[in-house]
Amino acid sequence: MKLVRRQKLLFICLIGFILAIVSALVLYALRQNISLFYSPYQIANGEVKVSQNIRVGGMVVPGSIVRSSSDLSVKFSITDYKSTIVVHYRGILPDLFREGQGIVAQGKIVDLENFNATSVLAKHDEKYMPPEVKGILDKSYAKK
Amino acid sequence: MIAEIGLFALLLALLFAFMLVIVPTLGIIFNKEDWQASVKIYVPLQFFFVALAYLALTVCFLTDDFTVSYVLMNSSKSLPLFYKICAVWGGHEGSMLLWVFILTLWMFAVNLFSKNLFFPLKIRVLIVLGLLSIGFILFIIITSNPYSRQFEILQTVGRDLNPLLQDPGFLFHPPMLYMGYVGFSVAFSFAIAALWLGRVESSWAKWTRPWTLAAWCFLTAGITLGSWWAYRELGWGGWWFWDPVENASFMPWIVGTALIHSLAVAEKREQFIAWTLLLAITAFSLSLVGTFLVRSGVLTSVHAFAVDPERGLYILIFLLVVIGGSLGLFALRAKSVVRVKNLNLISREAALLLNNVFLMVIMLTILMGTVYPLIIDGLGLGKLSVGAPYFNAVFIPLMIPLLILMGFGVQLNWQRDGFKRLYSVLGLVGLLSLFIPALLEIIITKSFNLNVYLGLVLAFWVLLSTLKTLLIRLKISGFMGISLAYLGMVIAHLGLSLTVIGITLSSGYGIESDVKMSPGEHIFFAGFDIRFVSESSLTGANYHGNRAHFMISSNGYEKSIFPEKRIYNVGNIPMTESAIDVSLFRDIYVALGEPINDDSWSVRFYYKPFVRFIWGGGFFIFFGGFLALVDSRYYLKGRKKNKLTFKAKI
Numbered sequence: 001m002k003l004v005r006r007q008k009l010l011f012i013c014l015i016g017f018i019l020a021i022v023s024a025l026v027l028y029a030l031r032q033n034i035s036l037f038y039s040p041y042q043i044a045n046g047e048v049k050v051s052q053n054i055r056v057g058g059m060v061v062p063g064s065i066v067r068s069s070s071d072l073s074v075k076f077s078i079t080d081y082k083s084t085i086v087v088h089y090r091g092i093l094p095d096l097f098r099e100g101q102g103i104v105a106q107g108k109i110v111d112l113e114n115f116n117a118t119s120v121l122a123k124h125d126e127k128y129m130p131p132e133v134k135g136i137l138d139k140s141y142a143k144k
Numbered sequence: 145m146i147a148e149i150g151l152f153a154l155l156l157a158l159l160f161a162f163m164l165v166i167v168p169t170l171g172i173i174f175n176k177e178d179w180q181a182s183v184k185i186y187v188p189l190q191f192f193f194v195a196l197a198y199l200a201l202t203v204c205f206l207t208d209d210f211t212v213s214y215v216l217m218n219s220s221k222s223l224p225l226f227y228k229i230c231a232v233w234g235g236h237e238g239s240m241l242l243w244v245f246i247l248t249l250w251m252f253a254v255n256l257f258s259k260n261l262f263f264p265l266k267i268r269v270l271i272v273l274g275l276l277s278i279g280f281i282l283f284i285i286i287t288s289n290p291y292s293r294q295f296e297i298l299q300t301v302g303r304d305l306n307p308l309l310q311d312p313g314f315l316f317h318p319p320m321l322y323m324g325y326v327g328f329s330v331a332f333s334f335a336i337a338a339l340w341l342g343r344v345e346s347s348w349a350k351w352t353r354p355w356t357l358a359a360w361c362f363l364t365a366g367i368t369l370g371s372w373w374a375y376r377e378l379g380w381g382g383w384w385f386w387d388p389v390e391n392a393s394f395m396p397w398i399v400g401t402a403l404i405h406s407l408a409v410a411e412k413r414e415q416f417i418a419w420t421l422l423l424a425i426t427a428f429s430l431s432l433v434g435t436f437l438v439r440s441g442v443l444t445s446v447h448a449f450a451v452d453p454e455r456g457l458y459i460l461i462f463l464l465v466v467i468g469g470s471l472g473l474f475a476l477r478a479k480s481v482v483r484v485k486n487l488n489l490i491s492r493e494a495a496l497l498l499n500n501v502f503l504m505v506i507m508l509t510i511l512m513g514t515v516y517p518l519i520i521d522g523l524g525l526g527k528l529s530v531g532a533p534y535f536n537a538v539f540i541p542l543m544i545p546l547l548i549l550m551g552f553g554v555q556l557n558w559q560r561d562g563f564k565r566l567y568s569v570l571g572l573v574g575l576l577s578l579f580i581p582a583l584l585e586i587i588i589t590k591s592f593n594l595n596v597y598l599g600l601v602l603a604f605w606v607l608l609s610t611l612k613t614l615l616i617r618l619k620i621s622g623f624m625g626i627s628l629a630y631l632g633m634v635i636a637h638l639g640l641s642l643t644v645i646g647i648t649l650s651s652g653y654g655i656e657s658d659v660k661m662s663p664g665e666h667i668f669f670a671g672f673d674i675r676f677v678s679e680s681s682l683t684g685a686n687y688h689g690n691r692a693h694f695m696i697s698s699n700g701y702e703k704s705i706f707p708e709k710r711i712y713n714v715g716n717i718p719m720t721e722s723a724i725d726v727s728l729f730r731d732i733y734v735a736l737g738e739p740i741n742d743d744s745w746s747v748r749f750y751y752k753p754f755v756r757f758i759w760g761g762g763f764f765i766f767f768g769g770f771l772a773l774v775d776s777r778y779y780l781k782g783r784k785k786n787k788l789t790f791k792a793k794i
Contacts (some may be wrong), residue, residue, distance in 0.1 A: 004614075006669070007486075007487065007488065007489050008487070010489060011487070011489070011494075013496075014498075015501055017504060018502070019505065022505050022509060022538070022542065025537070025541060026509050026512055026538055028537075029533075029534045029537035029538050030512075030516065030530065030534060031536035032514070032533070032534070033527060033530060033531050033533040033535070033537065034517075034528045034529065034530050034531070034534070035529055035531060036526055036527065036528045037526070037527040037529070039530060042172060067740060069742075070660075071657070071660060072658050072660055072740075072746050074472060078470075090658075091658050091746075092658050092737035092738065092746045092748055093738060095718040095720055095738075096717070096718065097738075100518050104534075106531075132277065135426070138458075
């Protein structure tokens with residue numbers, strides 16, 4: 001009987017141990033890997049630190065897309081109709097990336113007007129608007 | 145007219161679903177045998193009318209009846225016939241109808257194949273399934289009627305099916321996935337029925353096991369197909385994105401995996417009964433949560449086409465009732481089914497218990513990452529997203545102990561085992577799985593990557609240990625002594641190790657390169673000479689675009705592939721059709737980005753070693769499950785035994 005009890009205790013300790021390690025892991029990973037969404041206006045206001053990994057969203061300003069002639073570097077401006085920020089990106093843009101389209105870019109800011117993107121997202125639907133972008137645009141219009 | 149017939153058939157199906165629930169329940173209360181036995185009439189009737197409803201919608205698609213708004217939104221005149229049939233489940237309403245159709249198909253199967261199932265259990269199982277079907281049919285009729293008409297847009301060619309979905313992989317992916325999702329409802333109903341009865345017969349696990357295995361097999365196939373489809377269609381070469389919708393299908397799979405393992409203990413040792421019931425409830429609840437996540441539009445993803453709070457509210461209430469109700473029932477009744485037995489730390493039972501603990505913990509961490517943004521948003525603390533790095537950071541460290549455990553688990557005996565025996569069996573296996581990967585890696589790549597080495601060690605540990613147990617079994621009982629269920633276990637475990645090998649090598653030694661190229665240019669990439677030969681224009685049934693010709697050559701090997709950039713006429717949606725030079729040990733993947741300047745394109749190249757192993761392993765896992773499913777012992781012995789219990793009851 002004692003042996004059984006000891007084994008049970010061992011089991012419970014083991015499971016508790018696993019759970020403790022996992023919770024620590026989850027908390028650590030969550031802290032490292034979440035990215036908050038900001039609008040260009042919030043960035044211009046200085047709400048974002050330079051080292052922070054964030055997402056920024058807005059409409060691609062028509063005529064702002066500039067491609068490099070030698071490689072796949074590209075820069076374009078996105079706006080929430082209050083502030084504008086220039087996004088720098090190197091790589092292939094998504095199929096639905098167009099002027100006037102709502103997009104979301106992930107990366108870090110360089111300064112208040114420049115953003116270095118590691119990825120650019122545009123969804124596969126011509127009518128689709130990223131909900132965050134729609135949210136900030138609605139706000140912009142409501143204030144006008 | 146056809147659409148109205150469909151709606152009417154669906155209403156009749158709802159009626160029979162109500163009959164299925166009410167009449168036998170009254171039969172149980174008033175103890176009337178023939179009322180209870182009436183389930184066998186209502187189930188086929190309900191199935192017939194749901195099938196008719198589904199057929200009616202398909203006919204609407206085939207005849208291009210654009211007065212039905214759902215057809216208008218998801219089809220077009222120029223859509224090829226094959227995709228018209230698939231387009232039925234291309235949107236929200238139709239996929240819910242497919243869900244209900246599959247649910248009634250499972251009910252029909254349970255009714256058909258359970259003639260000898262302990263009768264009071266059988267009717268309760270079917271009543272619970274009937275209740276679920278009422279919930280879903282009502283959901284369709286109230287919030288998402290696929291048959292509703294519109295008369296504003298008449299001169300039209302239709303809005304066309306989402307181009308992403310116009311792929312052969314799409315034919316099988318959603319139905320397979322739904323067969324799996326919905327299939328867990330059977331295990332769920334068996335669990336609820338057992339709790340309702342207040343006791344678990346010794347054959348309960350034996351009866352539940354094949355149904356669970358069947359659902360789990362379909363889900364495995366569905367997820368594998370989905371990953372393969374994503375690789376070709378949306379992935380730009382990725383095969384898993386930790387997208388919320390992928391997670392929604394992966395979580396029930398993980399719990400389903402835990403469930404088939406704990407069912408093994410429940411069947412062989414009559415232990416973990418309450419735990420098994422809880423897993424069955426959890427697996428189906430997660431399928432429902434998956435539906436909620438995908439269908440309510442709370443998540444933004446490629447899959448989430450519906451944004452409709454009314455639907456969300458309905459599903460949320462439905463979820464609360466089903467999950468809350470079943471967990472409540474479990475809390476009330478679990479005591480009556482608990483059987484306490486001693487558990488040795490070194491035994492197969494203990495290994496399977498640990499397997500379950502790890503799988504549940506993995507599921508919880510994924511659930512956490514998936515709903516965290518929703519919780520934060522719901523609390524008004526800001527909008528954030530949890531990226532793939534989170535999932536990799538928690539998933540991989542948890543897989544390591546699970547794979548180590550797996551190598552031990554397959555060798556352990558039931559009840560009691562010893563360290564000494566394990567050491568004598570697994571000592572060499574352990575040594576080999578440490579040395580072989582190191583040797584292979586150094587000889588073939590002339591380099592050493594620690595992450596790849598670790599992944600390979602784990603894969604080889606599982607691989608060799610599983611082969612060893614097969615050898616031992618062969619020695620003891622000969623070729624004929626090996627049951628299909630056992631062989632299935634071996635194959636599924638080997639499949640997992642293949643998948644681990646594929647994941648490790650393709651992510652460790654994969655090469656990716658984005659370049660700007662124009663026709664006539666060539667690059668050296670991963671030991672291959674790849675030439676952009678030419679570019680031409682392209683016209684398809686419902687799209688136009690560009691088609692490029694790339695020539696891959698190396699040491700006398702030559703292969704031409706043709707990536708495309710399509711623009712779908714309706715909606716003007718661009719789509720990238722990648723081209724892949726496939727072989728067993730490596731893929732070369734070419735995708736056209738966008739045209740730059742006059743004649744150059746941005747082009748993405750991938751070299752992915754062993755990437756096929758990922759889906760090959762998935763197929764092995766599926767096949768292993770299938771072998772275990774057709775093992776005759778679930779049918780012959782189980783039947784005889786049950787006939788006896790049944791007679792004894794009468």
